[in-house]
Amino acid sequence: MRAQMVLGNWKMHGSLVGNKTLLDGVLAGLAGVDSVHCGVCVPFPYLFQAQFILQGSQVIWGAQNVSQHEKGAFTGEVSVGMLNDLGCNIVLVGHSERRAIYGEDDATVAEKFVAAQKAGIKPILCVGETLEEREKNITADVVKRQLLAVVDKAGLDALKDCVVAYEPVWAIGTGKTATPQQAQEVHAFIRGLFAEKNAELAENLTILYGGSVKASNAVELFSMPDIDGGLIGGASLDINEFVSICKAAQPKAV
């Protein structure tokens, strides 16, 4: 069985009061459903609150970004040690919004990946092509480049303890979901890329799809053979939507 997972990425949304309602609702909605691994990636100021509400539950929590540096004069940054202090389990690295808006390149993403793993925090490595890249037919090249930058830095074995999230940039927050076939094609490509070198590692690699996943399309997407759950933006802010999406990710035999 390959681990199926649903993670919420709240992005820059939330408030103390709203988060409590959301997390309490998610916990209540998932009570008794223990077949699904799910979690939330929250803004830094709310990590403590996530820890307080979620500790001891089946819902894991983490951050949306982390510094590649251990400590020092990096105003505004947060280190893996700080995330570790709070008991974070996961951290997103290389989200397309970090790459596009904050100029994170492949090398920086790889450094963040390594820093997180070294601290015992599971990196959720985000990859994906822009619309322009898809239209130029270079989706596979882009995704391969993004992944191999990490493999070159961290080594192939490092992929045993991470999750990959394929998020086509053109499908993020646009309401335009990749069709299950379009997503499956890229997921199969990603798995195939590593299968050549280590079949077992590739079989066990959890690859999430992200980009306008909703309760209404989650079952179909997650039923594809190489899609192991989702990384959810907008819909993770709605209790019913997020709970339904989590329930749509059922364990899959490989």
Ligand code: 13P
């Ligand atoms: P949406 O689900 O809002 O399209 O966002 C996807 C995403 O970027 C998750 O990281």
